[in-house]
Amino acid sequence: MRILPVAVASVALVLVQPGLAGAASDPSTTVTFTVTSGALSMSVPVSSTLGSGAPGTQVSAPLGPVTVTDDRALLSASWSVTVSETDFANGPSTVPATRATYTVGSVTTTGVITATPTNVTLSNSPQVVVTGSAGVGDNTATWDPTISVALPAGAVGGTYTGTLTHSVA
Template structure:
């Protein structure tokens, strides 16, 4: 089970994310890939020019309860890509952080997910990010949980 979390840091700009996602099962030493669901940034600051913003993404380690390294998937084993915009309104220049899986980045550190670089007026953009989890050898079977956080400022 994967929990998602949202944080809006700029008044007039909001971000929504799905509540939780189950990526299914994967084999030790294998990879597990799945969609996180739709993420949407809505900017209702009106005619501020320009009304730009940056959405970022970060992750916690994935764990299967207490027990140390045998029950932990580190953040550098979790890769993310935003994909392109799936819906947008209001115009402006919208730039995905990682348009395809070929540009996937690890979530060992906070990454840029999407950005608006130009334009004014109310606007919104939606994208459907995905993650890839490289499951380490030497971990125990179990249900691993982690949190992916999207923020906008």
């Protein structure tokens, strides 16, 4: 019977003694990490053929997918895509760039970005065709624009070539 009171006394002693239980401070660890960020980039088709047509008619075709990739991992990202077109040339004969239109069509996005399209009549000067706003983190926007050229009634037969330049900033 004496064993029981001794055990109770030692438990009471532990609870009464300061510093023996619960006195150690809670240790903490600082944890850090880095979110990597990339660049703002764009991919476009290398070439496109609009087909053929007689003078006074129109040629038109989808260009192929244009994609803006924003890997800058920003909190409030924005960007603008501009296009410009050289005059279409066939030897000494030309069709002015202003006879062509760029119709954006629908824009598909991934991630968080608001993409706003604007259809334009092309020219030698850059014009905004798609803007991205309110982007958060990494995101993309893709569209397949249609290029149409109104052929002049006096167009000389042959293959005409021009350069469509896309830029993103």
